[in-house]
Amino acid sequence: MSTYSIKDLEQLSGIKAHTLRIWEQRYKLLMPKRTDTNIRYYEDQDLKLILNVALLNDNGYKISKIAKMSVEEMREEVYSLTKRTLTHEDQIHALTICMIEMDEERFDKILSTNILKIGFEQTMLHIIYPFLAKVGVLWQTGAINPAHEHFISNLVRQKLIVAIDGQMYRDRGRKFLLFLPEGELHEIGLLFAAYLIKAKGHKVIYLGQSTPYEDLLSVFKLHTPDFLLTVITTSPSSEHIQQYVSSLSEHFPQSNILLTGNQVIGKDLDTPPNVKILTAFKQIKVFLEEMETVG
Structure with a gap:
């Protein structure tokens, strides 16, 4: 207790x-x-x-x-x-109650109701992401324990995987390689990026959590993707992030590298020409829409 x-x-x-x-x-x-x-x-x-x-x-x-x-x-x-029309903040509050009570059934019903009303993408952007940000703060301050965070993350992860499976690749789509750096385990953001990319008809090669650099090189050589995308929340650490960004640019000079996450957003990083930092997940959608316009 x-x-x-x-x-x-x-x-x-x-x-x-x-x-x-x-x-x-x-x-x-x-x-x-x-x-x-x-x-x-x-x-x-x-x-x-x-x-x-x-x-x-x-x-x-x-x-x-x-x-x-x-x-x-x-x-x-x-x-x-x-079950009625509440503000996003009210829905986030209701999800917080479900988290504390570890009430999976009610948590699922709240998410499903919002997805039906406003769609999966808007539910992620306006309810789930702000809620997860709140969970992160509460965990850091000790107001909740790791079990609460794992409970919520797994439920959201399940929703994302189902949503991703429902998207179809189109023949004219581009190829994206998605991965998390070695030691990085925060996967929700990468899964949401996979959903946004697949929803636009592009191909996703998904490597997931803690990808060793050697594996990244071998998969890249096999598939030669147009884009690499990663979310860097905790790893590499602040003192090693510039070296990691420069290494990505050097080893994948023909690809566009998209970066987001706490370790790169708002940091004074030297970004080579083929590296772009996205400051919010909404920017991934904007980037994909701009790419369609250009294409």
């Missing part, structure tokens, strides 16, 4: 700690426990409760009314809300 400080609850729910304390005193919504040294802490059920309270409150429910609801009544009301 995890424990949370009131600051953790604030980060996860978006409700100020001061407000949470008022609700505790006035409505007895939360009943914090105390350590031997008299430090207040909260448990999983407290977090789940306050996430539901926050979503209901954000959608016009008075806190006095919410306080009278049972836990099950809150859950059902939240579930009912997620």
